[in-house]
Amino acid sequence: MNHLPRMNCGIPAKRIRGYQAMAERPPPWSFFCIRTYASSSIMDLARIFQVDFHHRVRFTQDAFAPDNETLASVCSDGQHRRMIAFIDAGVHKAHPDVGERLANYLGSRAKIGDQVPELKMIEVVSGGEEAKNSNDVCEQVMAATDRYGIDRKSFVLAIGGGAMLDAVGLGATLAHRGVRLIRMPTTTLAMDDAAMGVKNGINKFGKKNFCGAFSVPWAVIADAQFLTTLTDQQFLSGFSEAIKIGCLKDPSLFKLIEQSAAKIVARDLATAMPIIQRSAQLHLDHITQGDDAFELKEARPLDFGHWAAHKLESMSSYAIAHGDAVAIGIALDCEYAVRTKMLSQSDSTRIIACLRSLRLPTWHPLLSQTDQLLRGLEEFREHLGGRMNITLLRSIGESTEVHQIDSGIVAASVKALAP
Ligand SMILES: NC(=O)c1ccc[n+]([C@@H]2O[C@H](COP(=O)([O-])OP(=O)(O)OC[C@H]3O[C@@H](n4cnc5c(N)ncnc54)[C@H](O)[C@@H]3O)[C@@H](O)[C@H]2O)c1
Ligand SMILES: [Zn+2]
Numbered sequence: 001m002n003h004l005p006r007m008n009c010g011i012p013a014k015r016i017r018g019y020q021a022m023a024e025r026p027p028p029w030s031f032f033c034i035r036t037y038a039s040s041s042i043m044d045l046a047r048i049f050q051v052d053f054h055h056r057v058r059f060t061q062d063a064f065a066p067d068n069e070t071l072a073s074v075c076s077d078g079q080h081r082r083m084i085a086f087i088d089a090g091v092h093k094a095h096p097d098v099g100e101r102l103a104n105y106l107g108s109r110a111k112i113g114d115q116v117p118e119l120k121m122i123e124v125v126s127g128g129e130e131a132k133n134s135n136d137v138c139e140q141v142m143a144a145t146d147r148y149g150i151d152r153k154s155f156v157l158a159i160g161g162g163a164m165l166d167a168v169g170l171g172a173t174l175a176h177r178g179v180r181l182i183r184m185p186t187t188t189l190a191m192d193d194a195a196m197g198v199k200n201g202i203n204k205f206g207k208k209n210f211c212g213a214f215s216v217p218w219a220v221i222a223d224a225q226f227l228t229t230l231t232d233q234q235f236l237s238g239f240s241e242a243i244k245i246g247c248l249k250d251p252s253l254f255k256l257i258e259q260s261a262a263k264i265v266a267r268d269l270a271t272a273m274p275i276i277q278r279s280a281q282l283h284l285d286h287i288t289q290g291d292d293a294f295e296l297k298e299a300r301p302l303d304f305g306h307w308a309a310h311k312l313e314s315m316s317s318y319a320i321a322h323g324d325a326v327a328i329g330i331a332l333d334c335e336y337a338v339r340t341k342m343l344s345q346s347d348s349t350r351i352i353a354c355l356r357s358l359r360l361p362t363w364h365p366l367l368s369q370t371d372q373l374l375r376g377l378e379e380f381r382e383h384l385g386g387r388m389n390i391t392l393l394r395s396i397g398e399s400t401e402v403h404q405i406d407s408g409i410v411a412a413s414v415k416a417l418a419p
Contacts, residue, residue, distance in 0.1 A: 054216075055216055055217070056074055057220045058074070058220070058221050060222070064101040064105040070221055072105075072109040072114045074182065074221065075116060075218075082117050082119075082120050082150055083120065083155040084121045084123070084156055085099065085102055085158075086124075086158050086159070087099060088186060091127065091159055095226070098159060099124075102122065102157075106119050117155050120149075120150075123140060125168070127161055129163050129313075131164040133318065137171065138167050138202060141172055142171050145172070145179060161189070165194060166201050166212070169181055169215060174213070182218055183195045183220045186223075187238055188234070188237065188239060192275075193238070193245075195220045196220065198214055198216045203314070208310040208314055210383075227269065228267075233321070240330065240355065242257060242276065243351070245283060248301050250397065253279065254396050256275060257354060258350070260272075261358050295384070298386055299401050301399055304330065304391040305326050305332075307377055307390055308367075309329035312364060312366055328367070331355060332414065333393070334352060335413035335416045337393055339412060363417045388404065
Protein backbone atom coordinates (compact mmCIF):
# COMPACT_ATOMS: atom_id res chain seq x y z
CA MET A 1 0.00 0.00 0.00
CA ASN A 2 2.95 2.38 -0.30
CA HIS A 3 1.20 4.15 -3.18
CA LEU A 4 -1.39 5.56 -0.78
CA PRO A 5 0.42 8.73 0.25
CA ARG A 6 0.73 9.63 -3.46
CA MET A 7 -3.03 9.49 -3.77
CA ASN A 8 -3.76 11.44 -0.65
CA CYS A 9 -5.51 14.30 -2.40
CA GLY A 10 -8.22 15.42 -0.12
CA ILE A 11 -8.74 12.21 1.87
CA PRO A 12 -7.96 12.63 5.55
CA ALA A 13 -5.00 10.52 6.65
CA LYS A 14 -7.18 8.84 9.30
CA ARG A 15 -9.53 7.52 6.62
CA ILE A 16 -6.71 6.16 4.52
CA ARG A 17 -5.36 4.26 7.52
CA GLY A 18 -8.85 2.82 7.91
CA TYR A 19 -8.88 1.59 4.33
CA GLN A 20 -5.44 0.15 4.79
CA ALA A 21 -6.57 -1.72 7.88
CA MET A 22 -9.49 -3.13 5.89
CA ALA A 23 -7.19 -4.20 3.11
CA GLU A 24 -4.90 -5.99 5.51
CA ARG A 25 -7.73 -7.61 7.38
CA PRO A 26 -8.50 -11.16 6.26
CA PRO A 27 -11.91 -12.06 4.86
CA PRO A 28 -14.90 -11.65 5.47
CA TRP A 29 -13.99 -8.28 3.86
CA SER A 30 -14.84 -9.08 0.30
CA PHE A 31 -15.22 -5.64 -1.16
CA PHE A 32 -13.85 -2.24 -0.56
CA CYS A 33 -13.07 0.73 -2.70
CA ILE A 34 -9.99 2.76 -1.90
CA ARG A 35 -11.32 5.84 -3.58
CA THR A 36 -12.89 7.30 -6.67
CA TYR A 37 -12.31 10.71 -8.12
CA ALA A 38 -15.14 13.03 -8.94
CA SER A 39 -13.54 15.12 -11.62
CA SER A 40 -11.05 13.16 -13.68
CA SER A 41 -10.59 9.95 -15.61
CA ILE A 42 -8.39 8.51 -12.87
CA MET A 43 -9.75 5.62 -10.88
CA ASP A 44 -8.03 3.29 -8.39
CA LEU A 45 -9.84 0.16 -7.32
CA ALA A 46 -8.89 -2.71 -5.08
CA ARG A 47 -10.86 -5.74 -4.02
CA ILE A 48 -10.19 -8.57 -1.67
CA PHE A 49 -12.01 -11.70 -2.70
CA GLN A 50 -12.16 -15.28 -1.67
CA VAL A 51 -12.42 -18.47 -3.70
CA ASP A 52 -13.21 -21.76 -2.01
CA PHE A 53 -11.33 -24.83 -3.20
CA HIS A 54 -12.17 -28.45 -2.51
CA HIS A 55 -9.10 -30.66 -2.09
CA ARG A 56 -10.23 -34.30 -2.15
CA VAL A 57 -7.72 -36.94 -1.03
CA ARG A 58 -8.60 -40.62 -0.83
CA PHE A 59 -6.35 -43.56 0.04
CA THR A 60 -7.60 -46.86 -1.27
CA GLN A 61 -6.58 -50.40 -2.21
CA ASP A 62 -6.79 -51.68 -5.78
CA ALA A 63 -8.34 -48.56 -7.28
CA PHE A 64 -9.27 -50.28 -10.56
CA ALA A 65 -11.11 -53.24 -9.05
CA PRO A 66 -14.63 -53.01 -10.50
CA ASP A 67 -16.21 -52.80 -7.05
CA ASN A 68 -13.96 -49.93 -5.92
CA GLU A 69 -16.06 -46.77 -5.95
CA THR A 70 -13.28 -44.25 -5.27
CA LEU A 71 -12.41 -43.07 -8.77
CA ALA A 72 -15.99 -43.30 -10.02
CA SER A 73 -17.22 -41.24 -7.09
CA VAL A 74 -14.84 -38.35 -7.73
CA CYS A 75 -15.54 -38.09 -11.44
CA SER A 76 -19.26 -38.84 -11.68
CA ASP A 77 -21.27 -35.68 -11.51
CA GLY A 78 -24.23 -36.65 -13.63
CA GLN A 79 -22.87 -34.91 -16.70
CA HIS A 80 -21.32 -36.39 -19.81
CA ARG A 81 -17.61 -35.77 -19.40
CA ARG A 82 -14.44 -36.92 -21.08
CA MET A 83 -11.18 -38.19 -19.68
CA ILE A 84 -7.65 -38.54 -20.99
CA ALA A 85 -5.13 -40.53 -18.96
CA PHE A 86 -1.35 -40.30 -18.73
CA ILE A 87 0.79 -43.05 -17.29
CA ASP A 88 4.37 -42.61 -16.01
CA ALA A 89 6.68 -44.83 -18.12
CA GLY A 90 8.15 -46.38 -14.96
CA VAL A 91 4.67 -47.29 -13.73
CA HIS A 92 3.75 -48.68 -17.13
CA LYS A 93 6.84 -50.86 -17.17
CA ALA A 94 6.06 -52.29 -13.74
CA HIS A 95 2.28 -52.49 -14.33
CA PRO A 96 1.84 -53.03 -18.09
CA ASP A 97 -1.89 -53.70 -17.68
CA VAL A 98 -2.68 -50.46 -15.86
CA GLY A 99 -4.24 -48.73 -18.89
CA GLU A 100 -6.37 -51.75 -19.72
CA ARG A 101 -7.48 -52.04 -16.09
CA LEU A 102 -8.47 -48.37 -16.08
CA ALA A 103 -10.48 -48.77 -19.30
CA ASN A 104 -12.20 -51.91 -17.98
CA TYR A 105 -12.92 -50.20 -14.69
CA LEU A 106 -14.64 -47.21 -16.28
CA GLY A 107 -16.51 -49.54 -18.63
CA SER A 108 -17.84 -51.68 -15.81
CA ARG A 109 -18.78 -48.68 -13.66
CA ALA A 110 -20.72 -47.23 -16.63
CA LYS A 111 -22.56 -50.55 -17.01
CA ILE A 112 -23.82 -50.39 -13.44
CA GLY A 113 -25.08 -46.87 -14.00
CA ASP A 114 -22.25 -44.63 -12.77
CA GLN A 115 -21.97 -41.43 -14.81
CA VAL A 116 -18.26 -41.93 -15.35
CA PRO A 117 -16.42 -39.92 -18.01
CA GLU A 118 -15.75 -41.35 -21.43
CA LEU A 119 -12.11 -42.42 -21.66
CA LYS A 120 -10.78 -40.92 -24.90
CA MET A 121 -7.08 -41.73 -24.70
CA ILE A 122 -4.31 -43.30 -22.66
CA GLU A 123 -0.73 -42.15 -23.21
CA VAL A 124 2.51 -43.30 -21.62
CA VAL A 125 4.84 -40.38 -20.86
CA SER A 126 8.33 -40.05 -19.41
CA GLY A 127 8.63 -40.64 -15.70
CA GLY A 128 11.11 -39.38 -13.14
CA GLU A 129 12.89 -36.04 -13.38
CA GLU A 130 13.13 -36.50 -17.16
CA ALA A 131 9.43 -35.55 -17.23
CA LYS A 132 10.34 -32.16 -15.74
CA ASN A 133 13.56 -31.49 -17.62
CA SER A 134 11.84 -30.55 -20.89
CA ASN A 135 8.50 -29.14 -22.00
CA ASP A 136 7.58 -32.42 -23.69
CA VAL A 137 5.20 -33.97 -21.15
CA CYS A 138 3.52 -30.67 -20.52
CA GLU A 139 3.02 -30.17 -24.29
CA GLN A 140 1.75 -33.74 -24.72
CA VAL A 141 -0.98 -32.99 -22.18
CA MET A 142 -1.98 -29.75 -23.90
CA ALA A 143 -1.98 -31.41 -27.34
CA ALA A 144 -4.18 -34.26 -26.16
CA THR A 145 -6.49 -31.82 -24.38
CA ASP A 146 -6.96 -30.10 -27.71
CA ARG A 147 -7.20 -33.29 -29.80
CA TYR A 148 -9.78 -35.03 -27.63
CA GLY A 149 -11.96 -32.03 -26.82
CA ILE A 150 -11.19 -32.00 -23.12
CA ASP A 151 -13.00 -29.02 -21.64
CA ARG A 152 -12.68 -27.45 -18.22
CA LYS A 153 -15.21 -29.85 -16.74
CA SER A 154 -13.48 -32.93 -18.19
CA PHE A 155 -10.63 -34.83 -16.59
CA VAL A 156 -6.93 -35.37 -17.01
CA LEU A 157 -5.90 -38.43 -15.02
CA ALA A 158 -2.19 -38.65 -14.14
CA ILE A 159 -0.82 -41.93 -12.78
CA GLY A 160 2.77 -41.65 -11.67
CA GLY A 161 5.52 -40.39 -9.43
CA GLY A 162 5.86 -36.84 -8.12
CA ALA A 163 7.87 -35.63 -11.10
CA MET A 164 5.42 -36.84 -13.72
CA LEU A 165 2.49 -35.49 -11.66
CA ASP A 166 4.20 -32.09 -11.62
CA ALA A 167 4.73 -32.05 -15.40
CA VAL A 168 1.26 -33.35 -16.31
CA GLY A 169 -0.19 -30.97 -13.72
CA LEU A 170 1.39 -28.00 -15.44
CA GLY A 171 -0.04 -29.06 -18.84
CA ALA A 172 -3.49 -29.54 -17.31
CA THR A 173 -3.25 -26.12 -15.64
CA LEU A 174 -2.23 -24.32 -18.83
CA ALA A 175 -4.74 -25.97 -21.17
CA HIS A 176 -7.93 -23.91 -21.18
CA ARG A 177 -6.48 -22.16 -18.10
CA GLY A 178 -7.12 -25.30 -16.12
CA VAL A 179 -8.92 -28.57 -16.68
CA ARG A 180 -9.76 -30.99 -13.88
CA LEU A 181 -6.69 -32.95 -12.78
CA ILE A 182 -6.95 -36.23 -10.90
CA ARG A 183 -3.61 -37.32 -9.48
CA MET A 184 -2.90 -40.97 -8.78
CA PRO A 185 0.47 -40.92 -6.96
CA THR A 186 2.47 -44.13 -7.34
CA THR A 187 5.56 -43.50 -5.17
CA THR A 188 5.99 -43.07 -1.44
CA LEU A 189 7.04 -39.47 -1.88
CA ALA A 190 4.17 -38.64 -4.21
CA MET A 191 1.70 -40.16 -1.73
CA ASP A 192 3.10 -38.65 1.45
CA ASP A 193 3.86 -35.20 0.02
CA ALA A 194 3.91 -34.25 -3.67
CA ALA A 195 0.34 -35.17 -4.61
CA MET A 196 -1.02 -33.19 -1.65
CA GLY A 197 0.57 -29.99 -2.96
CA VAL A 198 -1.34 -27.30 -4.81
CA LYS A 199 1.43 -26.60 -7.26
CA ASN A 200 3.13 -28.13 -10.24
CA GLY A 201 6.22 -27.37 -12.22
CA ILE A 202 9.06 -28.24 -14.53
CA ASN A 203 12.77 -27.44 -14.32
CA LYS A 204 14.28 -24.70 -16.51
CA PHE A 205 17.59 -22.87 -16.78
CA GLY A 206 19.21 -25.51 -14.59
CA LYS A 207 16.84 -24.55 -11.79
CA LYS A 208 14.38 -26.76 -10.03
CA ASN A 209 10.68 -25.95 -10.56
CA PHE A 210 11.51 -22.69 -12.34
CA CYS A 211 8.30 -22.88 -14.40
CA GLY A 212 5.08 -23.80 -12.71
CA ALA A 213 1.81 -22.70 -11.29
CA PHE A 214 -0.31 -22.95 -8.20
CA SER A 215 -3.27 -25.14 -9.01
CA VAL A 216 -5.51 -27.26 -6.81
CA PRO A 217 -6.12 -30.77 -8.16
CA TRP A 218 -9.67 -32.00 -8.58
CA ALA A 219 -8.83 -35.12 -6.58
CA VAL A 220 -5.97 -37.29 -5.37
CA ILE A 221 -6.40 -41.06 -5.23
CA ALA A 222 -3.58 -43.06 -3.67
CA ASP A 223 -3.50 -46.81 -4.20
CA ALA A 224 -0.97 -48.53 -1.93
CA GLN A 225 -0.54 -51.40 -4.40
CA PHE A 226 1.61 -49.26 -6.65
CA LEU A 227 4.27 -49.04 -3.95
CA THR A 228 5.07 -52.75 -4.24
CA THR A 229 6.94 -52.29 -7.53
CA LEU A 230 9.27 -49.48 -6.41
CA THR A 231 12.94 -50.26 -5.89
CA ASP A 232 14.08 -50.07 -2.26
CA GLN A 233 15.77 -46.75 -2.97
CA GLN A 234 12.58 -45.29 -4.50
CA PHE A 235 10.44 -46.67 -1.70
CA LEU A 236 12.62 -45.35 1.13
CA SER A 237 13.40 -42.03 -0.53
CA GLY A 238 9.90 -40.71 0.17
CA PHE A 239 10.27 -41.14 3.92
CA SER A 240 12.56 -38.11 4.05
CA GLU A 241 9.45 -35.95 3.55
CA ALA A 242 7.63 -37.82 6.34
CA ILE A 243 10.62 -37.26 8.65
CA LYS A 244 10.61 -33.61 7.58
CA ILE A 245 6.97 -33.04 8.47
CA GLY A 246 7.36 -35.02 11.71
CA CYS A 247 10.30 -32.80 12.69
CA LEU A 248 8.29 -29.69 11.87
CA LYS A 249 4.91 -30.53 13.27
CA ASP A 250 4.45 -33.89 14.91
CA PRO A 251 7.02 -35.38 17.30
CA SER A 252 4.83 -38.47 17.69
CA LEU A 253 5.07 -39.14 13.95
CA PHE A 254 8.82 -38.71 14.13
CA LYS A 255 8.99 -41.18 17.03
CA LEU A 256 6.83 -43.65 15.15
CA ILE A 257 9.15 -43.47 12.15
CA GLU A 258 12.17 -43.97 14.42
CA GLN A 259 10.58 -47.02 16.01
CA SER A 260 9.33 -48.45 12.72
CA ALA A 261 12.53 -48.04 10.71
CA ALA A 262 13.40 -51.74 10.52
CA LYS A 263 9.91 -52.68 9.36
CA ILE A 264 9.83 -49.88 6.81
CA VAL A 265 13.18 -51.01 5.41
CA ALA A 266 11.70 -54.54 5.20
CA ARG A 267 8.89 -53.04 3.08
CA ASP A 268 6.17 -53.87 5.59
CA LEU A 269 3.27 -51.90 4.11
CA ALA A 270 1.07 -52.43 7.17
CA THR A 271 3.65 -50.40 9.11
CA ALA A 272 4.53 -47.97 6.33
CA MET A 273 1.06 -46.95 5.15
CA PRO A 274 -0.15 -45.27 8.37
CA ILE A 275 3.08 -43.23 8.35
CA ILE A 276 2.62 -42.27 4.71
CA GLN A 277 -1.00 -41.34 5.40
CA ARG A 278 -0.15 -39.28 8.49
CA SER A 279 2.48 -37.42 6.51
CA ALA A 280 -0.01 -36.81 3.69
CA GLN A 281 -2.55 -35.52 6.18
CA LEU A 282 -0.08 -33.16 7.83
CA HIS A 283 0.97 -31.77 4.43
CA LEU A 284 -2.66 -31.39 3.40
CA ASP A 285 -3.60 -29.70 6.68
CA HIS A 286 -0.71 -27.28 6.43
CA ILE A 287 -1.64 -26.35 2.88
CA THR A 288 -5.39 -26.11 3.37
CA GLN A 289 -5.54 -24.78 6.94
CA GLY A 290 -2.24 -22.94 7.23
CA ASP A 291 -3.66 -19.73 5.74
CA ASP A 292 -1.04 -19.58 2.99
CA ALA A 293 -1.85 -22.21 0.36
CA PHE A 294 -0.43 -20.10 -2.45
CA GLU A 295 2.70 -19.12 -0.56
CA LEU A 296 2.08 -15.39 -0.47
CA LYS A 297 3.62 -15.00 2.95
CA GLU A 298 7.23 -15.24 3.93
CA ALA A 299 7.60 -18.49 5.87
CA ARG A 300 7.77 -21.76 3.94
CA PRO A 301 8.16 -24.41 6.64
CA LEU A 302 7.41 -27.31 4.28
CA ASP A 303 10.64 -26.39 2.54
CA PHE A 304 12.74 -27.32 5.58
CA GLY A 305 15.88 -28.99 4.22
CA HIS A 306 15.03 -27.96 0.68
CA TRP A 307 17.39 -25.09 -0.10
CA ALA A 308 20.36 -27.44 -0.26
CA ALA A 309 18.23 -30.28 -1.65
CA HIS A 310 17.13 -28.33 -4.72
CA LYS A 311 20.67 -27.13 -5.38
CA LEU A 312 22.12 -30.65 -5.02
CA GLU A 313 19.53 -31.98 -7.43
CA SER A 314 20.49 -29.47 -10.12
CA MET A 315 24.25 -29.74 -9.37
CA SER A 316 23.96 -33.50 -9.94
CA SER A 317 21.97 -32.96 -13.18
CA TYR A 318 19.11 -34.59 -11.29
CA ALA A 319 20.98 -37.83 -10.65
CA ILE A 320 20.21 -37.40 -6.94
CA ALA A 321 16.55 -38.22 -6.32
CA HIS A 322 14.47 -35.49 -4.66
CA GLY A 323 13.77 -37.57 -1.56
CA ASP A 324 17.46 -38.42 -1.13
CA ALA A 325 18.43 -34.77 -1.63
CA VAL A 326 15.90 -33.75 1.03
CA ALA A 327 17.45 -36.24 3.48
CA ILE A 328 20.88 -34.64 2.89
CA GLY A 329 19.37 -31.15 3.17
CA ILE A 330 17.70 -32.01 6.49
CA ALA A 331 20.95 -33.43 7.89
CA LEU A 332 22.87 -30.34 6.77
CA ASP A 333 20.34 -27.93 8.30
CA CYS A 334 20.34 -29.90 11.57
CA GLU A 335 24.13 -29.68 11.80
CA TYR A 336 23.86 -25.96 11.03
CA ALA A 337 21.19 -25.42 13.69
CA VAL A 338 23.35 -27.17 16.29
CA ARG A 339 26.29 -24.90 15.43
CA THR A 340 24.12 -21.79 15.74
CA LYS A 341 22.89 -23.00 19.16
CA MET A 342 19.35 -23.39 17.95
CA LEU A 343 18.95 -27.15 18.10
CA SER A 344 20.31 -29.51 20.72
CA GLN A 345 23.03 -31.94 19.68
CA SER A 346 20.85 -34.82 20.93
CA ASP A 347 17.87 -33.89 18.71
CA SER A 348 20.14 -33.48 15.70
CA THR A 349 21.79 -36.84 16.37
CA ARG A 350 18.36 -38.47 16.62
CA ILE A 351 17.19 -36.99 13.31
CA ILE A 352 20.35 -37.93 11.44
CA ALA A 353 20.26 -41.44 12.93
CA CYS A 354 16.62 -41.79 11.89
CA LEU A 355 17.47 -40.80 8.30
CA ARG A 356 20.33 -43.29 8.23
CA SER A 357 18.21 -46.07 9.75
CA LEU A 358 15.95 -45.70 6.71
CA ARG A 359 19.04 -45.98 4.51
CA LEU A 360 18.63 -42.39 3.42
CA PRO A 361 21.82 -40.55 2.48
CA THR A 362 23.14 -37.75 4.69
CA TRP A 363 26.16 -37.01 2.54
CA HIS A 364 27.07 -36.54 -1.10
CA PRO A 365 30.48 -35.58 -2.51
CA LEU A 366 28.87 -32.55 -4.23
CA LEU A 367 28.40 -31.01 -0.77
CA SER A 368 32.14 -30.31 -0.79
CA GLN A 369 31.60 -27.79 -3.59
CA THR A 370 30.43 -25.41 -0.91
CA ASP A 371 30.62 -22.23 -3.00
CA GLN A 372 28.33 -23.66 -5.62
CA LEU A 373 26.07 -25.16 -2.98
CA LEU A 374 25.72 -21.78 -1.28
CA ARG A 375 24.48 -20.27 -4.54
CA GLY A 376 21.41 -22.37 -3.83
CA LEU A 377 20.50 -19.95 -1.04
CA GLU A 378 20.09 -17.03 -3.42
CA GLU A 379 18.24 -19.19 -5.96
CA PHE A 380 15.94 -20.33 -3.17
CA ARG A 381 15.34 -16.71 -2.12
CA GLU A 382 14.61 -15.68 -5.71
CA HIS A 383 12.13 -18.50 -6.10
CA LEU A 384 10.22 -17.43 -2.99
CA GLY A 385 10.62 -13.69 -3.42
CA GLY A 386 11.33 -11.17 -0.67
CA ARG A 387 14.06 -11.65 1.89
CA MET A 388 15.78 -14.93 2.53
CA ASN A 389 13.77 -17.27 4.70
CA ILE A 390 15.17 -20.57 5.81
CA THR A 391 13.33 -22.87 8.19
CA LEU A 392 15.45 -24.43 10.93
CA LEU A 393 14.52 -26.58 13.90
CA ARG A 394 14.55 -25.54 17.53
CA SER A 395 13.58 -29.04 18.58
CA ILE A 396 11.77 -32.01 17.10
CA GLY A 397 8.30 -30.54 16.57
CA GLU A 398 9.28 -26.86 16.71
CA SER A 399 10.74 -24.76 13.90
CA THR A 400 11.79 -21.18 13.35
CA GLU A 401 12.77 -18.94 10.43
CA VAL A 402 16.17 -17.38 9.91
CA HIS A 403 17.06 -14.70 7.38
CA GLN A 404 20.79 -15.10 7.16
CA ILE A 405 23.00 -18.11 6.67
CA ASP A 406 26.66 -18.05 7.65
CA SER A 407 28.72 -19.66 4.90
CA GLY A 408 31.53 -20.63 7.30
CA ILE A 409 29.06 -22.51 9.48
CA VAL A 410 27.60 -24.24 6.41
CA ALA A 411 31.13 -25.36 5.50
CA ALA A 412 31.69 -26.66 9.04
CA SER A 413 28.34 -28.49 8.91
CA VAL A 414 29.30 -30.10 5.60
CA LYS A 415 32.56 -31.27 7.18
CA ALA A 416 30.70 -32.77 10.13
CA LEU A 417 28.57 -34.88 7.78
CA ALA A 418 31.47 -36.16 5.67
CA PRO A 419 32.13 -39.89 6.10
N1 LIG B 1 4.25 -30.36 -6.41
C1 LIG B 1 4.67 -30.52 -5.18
O1 LIG B 1 4.11 -29.93 -4.25
C2 LIG B 1 5.85 -31.42 -4.91
C3 LIG B 1 6.17 -31.74 -3.57
C4 LIG B 1 7.25 -32.61 -3.35
C5 LIG B 1 7.96 -33.12 -4.41
N2 LIG B 1 7.63 -32.79 -5.68
C6 LIG B 1 8.40 -33.31 -6.82
O2 LIG B 1 8.28 -34.73 -6.87
C7 LIG B 1 9.41 -35.23 -7.60
C8 LIG B 1 9.93 -36.50 -6.93
O3 LIG B 1 8.92 -37.47 -7.02
P1 LIG B 1 9.14 -39.01 -6.65
O4 LIG B 1 9.98 -39.14 -5.45
O5 LIG B 1 7.77 -39.58 -6.65
O6 LIG B 1 10.02 -39.59 -7.81
P2 LIG B 1 9.84 -39.63 -9.40
O7 LIG B 1 8.56 -39.09 -9.83
O8 LIG B 1 11.07 -38.99 -9.93
O9 LIG B 1 9.85 -41.20 -9.71
C9 LIG B 1 10.99 -41.97 -9.48
C10 LIG B 1 11.02 -43.14 -10.45
O10 LIG B 1 10.03 -44.09 -10.07
C11 LIG B 1 9.30 -44.52 -11.23
N3 LIG B 1 8.01 -44.98 -10.70
C12 LIG B 1 6.99 -44.23 -10.26
N4 LIG B 1 6.05 -45.01 -9.72
C13 LIG B 1 6.46 -46.28 -9.84
C14 LIG B 1 5.92 -47.53 -9.46
N5 LIG B 1 4.78 -47.62 -8.78
N6 LIG B 1 6.62 -48.65 -9.74
C15 LIG B 1 7.81 -48.57 -10.37
N7 LIG B 1 8.39 -47.40 -10.75
C16 LIG B 1 7.72 -46.27 -10.47
C17 LIG B 1 9.30 -43.31 -12.12
O11 LIG B 1 9.11 -43.67 -13.47
C18 LIG B 1 10.72 -42.78 -11.88
O12 LIG B 1 11.62 -43.44 -12.71
C19 LIG B 1 10.43 -34.12 -7.64
O13 LIG B 1 10.48 -33.58 -8.95
C20 LIG B 1 9.89 -33.09 -6.67
O14 LIG B 1 10.26 -31.78 -7.03
C21 LIG B 1 6.58 -31.96 -5.95
ZN1 LIG C 1 10.23 -31.98 -1.20
